[in-house]
Amino acid sequence: MESSQFFAISSIAYILAMVAYIAYLVFKSSTVGIVATTITTTGFISQTIAFFIRGKEFYDIGQMGIMRAIPLTNLYESLIFFVWCLILGYLIIEWKYKNRSFGAFVTPIAGMALAFIDITGMSKAIQPLIPALQSNWLLAHVTLSFIAYATFALSFATAIMYLAVTSEGKKSGAYIFWTATLGIFLVVLIAMGLDFFVAGEHLDEHGHMVKSGLFRATFKNASGGVAALSYLAALGFMFIMWKYGYVFKKIIGSFSISGEMLDDLTYKCIAIGFPIFTLGGLIFGAIWADQAWGKYWSWDPKETWSLITWFVYAFYLHARFMRGWRGKRIAMVAAIGFVSTVFTYLGVNLLLSGLHAYGGV
Amino acid sequence: MVDKKENQNIIDRIWSLFSSVTLAVINFSAISLTSIVGTIIEQQAEPERNIKLLSKFFGDSAPTVYKMLDTLGFTDMFRSWWFITLLFIFAANLIICSIDRLPAIWKVAKEPIKPIPPDRFNSMPIKREIVLKMRLDNAKNIVEAGMKKIGFASNQHEENELQFYAEKGRYSRLGVYVTHFSIIIILIGAVAGIFLGFNGSLNLLEGTTSAVAYSFGTAKEIPLGFEIRCDDFDVSFYDNSDTPRAFRSKLAIIENGKEVLKKEIEVNTPLRYKGITFYQSSYNFSSNKDALFLFTMTPNNGKQEDIQFGFDEPFKISGTNVTGKVADFSPALGMDESGKLFTYANLMNNPAVFIEFSEGGKVVHKQWILKRYQETWKTPYGIAVFKDLWGVQATGLQVRKDPGVWIVYLGCLIMGIGLYAAFFMSHSRIWVRLVSDKNNTKVYFAASANKNKISLEQKIDKLIKSFGG
Numbered sequence: 130m131e132s133s134q135f136f137a138i139s140s141i142a143y144i145l146a147m148v149a150y151i152a153y154l155v156f157k158s159s160t161v162g163i164v165a166t167t168i169t170t171t172g173f174i175s176q177t178i179a180f181f182i183r184g185k186e187f188y189d190i191g192q193m194g195i196m197r198a199i200p201l202t203n204l205y206e207s208l209i210f211f212v213w214c215l216i217l218g219y220l221i222i223e224w225k226y227k228n229r230s231f232g233a234f235v236t237p238i239a240g241m242a243l244a245f246i247d248i249t250g251m252s253k254a255i256q257p258l259i260p261a262l263q264s265n266w267l268l269a270h271v272t273l274s275f276i277a278y279a280t281f282a283l284s285f286a287t288a289i290m291y292l293a294v295t296s297e298g299k300k301s302g303a304y305i306f307w308t309a310t311l312g313i314f315l316v317v318l319i320a321m322g323l324d325f326f327v328a329g330e331h332l333d334e335h336g337h338m339v340k341s342g343l344f345r346a347t348f349k350n351a352s353g354g355v356a357a358l359s360y361l362a363a364l365g366f367m368f369i370m371w372k373y374g375y376v377f378k379k380i381i382g383s384f385s386i387s388g389e390m391l392d393d394l395t396y397k398c399i400a401i402g403f404p405i406f407t408l409g410g411l412i413f414g415a416i417w418a419d420q421a422w423g424k425y426w427s428w429d430p431k432e433t434w435s436l437i438t439w440f441v442y443a444f445y446l447h448a449r450f451m452r453g454w455r456g457k458r459i460a461m462v463a464a465i466g467f468v469s470t471v472f473t474y475l476g477v478n479l480l481l482s483g484l485h486a487y488g489g490v
Numbered sequence: 491m492v493d494k495k496e497n498q499n500i501i502d503r504i505w506s507l508f509s510s511v512t513l514a515v516i517n518f519s520a521i522s523l524t525s526i527v528g529t530i531i532e533q534q535a536e537p538e539r540n541i542k543l544l545s546k547f548f549g550d551s552a553p554t555v556y557k558m559l560d561t562l563g564f565t566d567m568f569r570s571w572w573f574i575t576l577l578f579i580f581a582a583n584l585i586i587c588s589i590d591r592l593p594a595i596w597k598v599a600k601e602p603i604k605p606i607p608p609d610r611f612n613s614m615p616i617k618r619e620i621v622l623k624m625r626l627d628n629a630k631n632i633v634e635a636g637m638k639k640i641g642f643a644s645n646q647h648e649e650n651e652l653q654f655y656a657e658k659g660r661y662s663r664l665g666v667y668v669t670h671f672s673i674i675i676i677l678i679g680a681v682a683g684i685f686l687g688f689n690g691s692l693n694l695l696e697g698t699t700s701a702v703a704y705s706f707g708t709a710k711e712i713p714l715g716f717e718i719r720c721d722d723f724d725v726s727f728y729d730n731s732d733t734p735r736a737f738r739s740k741l742a743i744i745e746n747g748k749e750v751l752k753k754e755i756e757v758n759t760p761l762r763y764k765g766i767t768f769y770q771s772s773y774n775f776s777s778n779k780d781a782l783f784l785f786t787m788t789p790n791n792g793k794q795e796d797i798q799f800g801f802d803e804p805f806k807i808s809g810t811n812v813t814g815k816v817a818d819f820s821p822a823l824g825m826d827e828s829g830k831l832f833t834y835a836n837l838m839n840n841p842a843v844f845i846e847f848s849e850g851g852k853v854v855h856k857q858w859i860l861k862r863y864q865e866t867w868k869t870p871y872g873i874a875v876f877k878d879l880w881g882v883q884a885t886g887l888q889v890r891k892d893p894g895v896w897i898v899y900l901g902c903l904i905m906g907i908g909l910y911a912a913f914f915m916s917h918s919r920i921w922v923r924l925v926s927d928k929n930n931t932k933v934y935f936a937a938s939a940n941k942n943k944i945s946l947e948q949k950i951d952k953l954i955k956s957f958g959g
Contacts, residue, residue, distance in 0.1 A: 257728045260737050260757035260770075404909040412902045421758050423769035423888040424689070425898060426680070428568040430529040437522045444518060450666075451511055481529055 132186060133253065135179030136209065140243045142172025143212065147240045150232030154380055162229045166220075169236070173216050180213065187255055193263070201271045202262055204478060205251050210272070211474075212239045214279030222283065222394070230384040234286040237318055244321040245475075249343055266417035273409020278470055280402030281442075284395045285467035288460040291391035293377045295457060303457040304374065310464055311377075312370035316363045320347045392455065395463050403442050410435055430481040434473040441466040508586040517583060521576050528567045531559060534707075540565065581677050588670050599664050603657040603919050605647040606936070611923060614936035616947050620954055622931045626652070626924060629931035633922055636953050642920055654922040663940065665911030672905035679897030687892040688712050693774070694720035695884040699744065703889035714766060714889075717744040721752075723773055723885040724878070725838065727862070732839050737770050739885040765891055772886030775821055775837050781881035783816065783843060789872035798880075804848075807871050811849055818844035819879070823860060831858075841879055847871065916941035920950070933957075 149165035152158075180200065188198035200206045219235040222228075246253075292307035299305075323346040343349070347359035414432070419425040426432060445462045448454040454462075507513055532539055537556060544559075545552035556565075563570030611617060622629045633654060637644045642656035690703035690712050699719040702711045721740040728735050736756055743751040743763050753761045760769045779801060788794040792809040799805040804813045823842035824834035834840075840862055847855040847869070860866045861876045868874075918939035925932040935954070939946040 257731075257733050257735065260734060263736070263756075264758040400913050404913045407909055408906055412905065415902070416899070419895065420760065421769075423760065423767060423771065423890045425895065428528065428533065433525045433529045433568075437525055440518050440522050444515070447511070447514075477529070 130182070132179045132183035135175045135182060139172040139176035139179060142168050142175065143216070143236060143239045143243060146172060146232070147236035150229065150236050154230055154233040154384075157383070165229065165232055166223065169216060169220065169232070173213070173220065176209070176213050176216075180210075183255070190255055191258055193258065196265050196268065197258055197263055199268050199271075200255070201267065201275075202258060203252065203256055205246055205253050207271065207275060207474075208242050208246055211275050211278055211282075212242050214276050215239055215242075215282050218279050218283050218398075226390075226394075228384065228386060230381060230386060231286060231290070234290055235283065237314075238282050238286065241314075241318050241321065244318070244324075245343070248321055248324045261421050264417060264421060266413055266420070270409060270413040270417055273405050273413065277402040277406035277410060278474055280398045280405070281467050281470045284398035284402065284463050287391050287395045287398065288463035288467075290381055290386070291388055291395060291460045292457060292464075293374065294381050294386065294391060295388045296378075299371065299374075303461065305371065306461055306464070308370045308374040309367065311374075312367040315370070316366055319366075320344055320359070320363075323347055388456075392460065395460060396449065399442055399445060399463060399466070403439075403446065406435075406442070407439065411439060430477045431473065434469070434477050438466065438469040438473045441469050505586060508582050509590040511587075513579070514583050514587070517576060517579050521573075521580065524564075524567065524573060524576070527564055528573075531564050531567075533568065534566050537565075577677070581674060584670055584673060588667065588674075592667070595663060595667055599661055602660070603645075603655050605645075605649075605653045605655050606921055608651070608923060608934075611921065611934050611936040614921075614938055615943060616935070616937040616939075616950060618935040618950060618954055620933050620935075620957065621927070622933055622957060623929075624931060625929060626926040626931050629924055629933065632957060633924065633933060636956060637920065637922070639956075640949050640953055644920075644922075652924045654924075655920065657917065657919040659911075659915045659917045662911040662915035663917050665908050665913070665915065668908030669905055669912055670908075672901045672908055675901035675904060676898050679894040679899075679901055681894070682897055683892040683894030687890065687894065689892075690889045691771070692718075692768075692887045692889050693884045694718070694739075694887065695776070695778070696720055696723055696881050703887075712889075715764065716750075718742070718768065719744060720885050722878070722880065723883040725773065727839070732835070737773060737885075739770055739887070741768065741885075765893060767890050767892075769888040769890070770885065771888040773837070774884050774886065775882055776884060778882050781879055784877040784880055786875040786877060787872060788875075792872060807847075810871055812847050812854070812871050813849075814845045814847050814874075816843055817846045817856070821879075821882075823858070838879070838883060841876070842866075843876060843879070845869075845874075916946075918946045920946075 146165055146169040149161060149168055153161040153165050183200040183206075184198050187200050188195065191197055201210055215235065216239060219231065222231055289307050289311055292303050293311075296303035296307060321343070324344065345351075348356055348363075350356045350359065414435070415425040418427065418432075441462065445459065445466060448462060449459055530543075532543070537560075540559075541552050541556045544555050548555045559565060563572065567573050622632070624632075630652060634644055634646075637654060637656055642658060644654040644656035647653045647655065688703075688705055690705045692700055692703045694700060697720070699717050700714075701717045702713050704710065705712055719742045721742055722738075723740075724738045726735045726738070727733060738754055738756055740752070740754050741761055742749050743761075751761075751763060755761045755768065755770050757770050760767050762768075782798045782800055785797050785799075785805075786794060787797050787807065789807050789809050792807075795808065797805055799816075801816050801819075804815045806813050820831070820833045820840075820842045821837060822833055822835035822839035823831060824840065825831055840860060842858050842860045844856065844858050846853050847857070855870055857869055858866060859869075859874055859876045861878070867876065916939045918937065920935065920937045922936075923934040925934070935950055937946055937950055
């Protein structure tokens with residue numbers, strides 16, 4: 130079998146797992162919970178196999194040795210690896226804390242990443258390694274960066290859950306913050322789902338056939354009416370989120386997860402992610418840049434955004450330890466940190482130009 | 491005369507301003523927000539590019555907005571005076587905060603663990619109590635050995651009753667500190683690089699030599715102190731594609747007229763000599779009349795030989811009366827759908843040479859020979875391997891001298907150590923009281939850890955289990 134088949138199995142498994150975890154949250158049936166975990170684990174194993182097969186395929190094409198056959202050279206491969214790290218991290222948490230309710234918050238992030246791959250129609254082909262990427266630092270820099278991104282994604286999920294559990298009253302800032310953040314997140318997820326099922330193939334600006342375009346079924350629809358309607362629907366959805374957000378609180382509350390535990394989990398994820406990000410993302414990145422580009426720091430958009438993300442998490446740590454911030458305020462900082470992470474990862478590649486151009490769609 | 495007291499007040503005020511977390515937060519935010527602008531506006535780019543970008547947001551007033559941003563330095567903001575000032579405030583803030591907090595942290599880190607009075611055992615975050623069915627003498631040995639097993643070499647204290655106490659990772663409390671210190675070292679390295687080094691570029695045509703590089707932006711000549719020569723440049727491609735596989739330059743260093751070093755560089759393997767580093771960064775093609783075609787010719791029934799010739803220079807195929815001559819050349823020969831030949835790139839992607847073979851002044855054969863396609867090398871007169879057109883490609887080198895880079899690396903190393911200590915090590919302390927109770931011994935545990943309390947708790951529980959208590 131080829132790697133793409135295993136990847137397809139894992140993608141389907143993660144999407145099913147997302148549905149199963151949400152069902153588990155709603156119905157609280159332990160059978161559903163076990164099914165969700167089984168599906169996730171199956172997806173994870175399949176993806177692990179796929180990763181190795183792709184490595185082998187890459188090795189055969191490049192003929193440059195094992196260190197030059199790490200399938201982490203473009204946006205597609207990096208998203209897949211991000212999902213892998215995220216699911217691994219999630220399974221560890223589920224196993225350690227014996228609690229499945231996080232799944233409903235983590236698997237949608239994985240589902241979103243996978244949907245994004247298909248919607249944008251990014252190239253899934255194995256591309257031979259361009260000279261700039263032919264370095265042993267590729268493995269260290271990219272894998273550690275994505276492990277850090279995955280821990281930040283987990284901390285985002287737990288921070289939002291924390292806010293959901295602890296915020297009181299619909300007019301409090303924390304309540305508005307978490308319902309709005311989760312609302313935007315779900316709107317994007319649903320819009321991507323619509324892109325996936327509704328929009329047909331079309332030509333992109335370079336004349337390539339792509340399956341669809343991001344938000345082409347909704348916000349960027351050719352028909353202005355549909356686009357306007359989409360914005361209205363999104364606003365309506367956000368309002369419903371705000372109005373009925375407390376239902377989430379009840380559901381999560383019924384799983385005996387305390388706010389304290391979520392706060393601690395958020396911190397733990399960041400405490401693992403931050404040093405890994407500093408070392409793998411910033412320091413190893415700088416050393417590699419020094420070798421390949423002749424400059425360890427050149428204020429390239431990717432570097433600058435990494436630094437901004439680093440600042441946000443440094444702020445999180447200082448606010449927590451120097452100022453004794455706990456609870457809602459600090460959870461919001463953690464959520465903002467992940468927004469910055471997403472921009473560092475995807476926003477820079479998709480919207481800005483720079484030296485990290487090989488990460489584009 | 492300034493009043494001494496007032497003078498002190500000002501210094502105190504500046505000091506407290508720079509040691510404040512508020513300033514740090516404002517400065518963090520200022521650096522982050524301006525950086526965001528700096529990543530959206532393309533830095534050091536042609537004005538048109540940014541005006542085009544701005545017109546999406548500001549419409550017709552884009553040129554005015556651009557002019558404003560340009561005046562404020564946003565088009566080259568990471569080198570603007572105000573951004574550098576923000577970075578200096580960041581450094582000053584960090585240094586002063588560190589000096590302010592050092593004594594307290596140092597005291598904690600230097601102070602070794604002491605025995606604690608029995609009544610404090612109850613107020614410790616982790617506490618356990620067991621009874622060992624043995625006399626104190628035996629219990630003492632078992633407890634001490636057990637502590638050693640979980641990595642705590644204990645001290646002993648005897649006053650009224652016996653107490654063991656031990657600690658681990660005390661100096662890890664300095665981890666945060668070391669991390670902050672490392673940022674300062676990195677900044678020092680960066681400043682050293684800016685003032686003592688240079689950043690330039692150099693285009694070297696195959697076969698040419700240069701004693702200078704040209705600085706970025708100003709194009710000022712920078713003497714290297716030696717000479718560098720490019721012997722050859724070569725791009726290799728992945729099979730049948732235009733995806734480059736490797737860029738290679740063969741470079742030679744010449745000092746006092748003598749060749750002292752030869753090295754082939756690639757994108758990730760630069761050449762370093764006397765503190766100056768040469769990186770492979772680009773390449774270009776320029777047609778040149780003095781260029782030479784390099785061939786390996788194996789005539790039918792003849793001996794293989796290397797030959798070279800210029801554009802207007804006929805060459806003889808040994809053992810025959812046939813001469814060859816270049817009639818056309820394309821650096822990137824392509825064929826369109828109708829079978830027409832054309833040049834599809836202005837770099838040497840697919841070098842091809844059209845050769846006319848003549849015998850007795852009459853053209854007897856014409857043929858394209860392509861460097862990348864072996865099947866085109868066969869001619870009626872033998873195998874003609876097209877190796878290179880030498881002297882038309884120039885290697886683009888980035889030339890850098892940065893004596894600060896080692897300070898930066900040292901800072902990175904220290905940062906790694908600091909982060910490890912700060913996040914993955916903890917200062918954990920254990921106290922154990924042993925109280926004789928008839929033939930049994932009561933053992934009281936108390937422990938604390940500044941991080942990862944749960945893991946210490948598990949260790950102690952495991953220890954207790956091993957006692958069978």
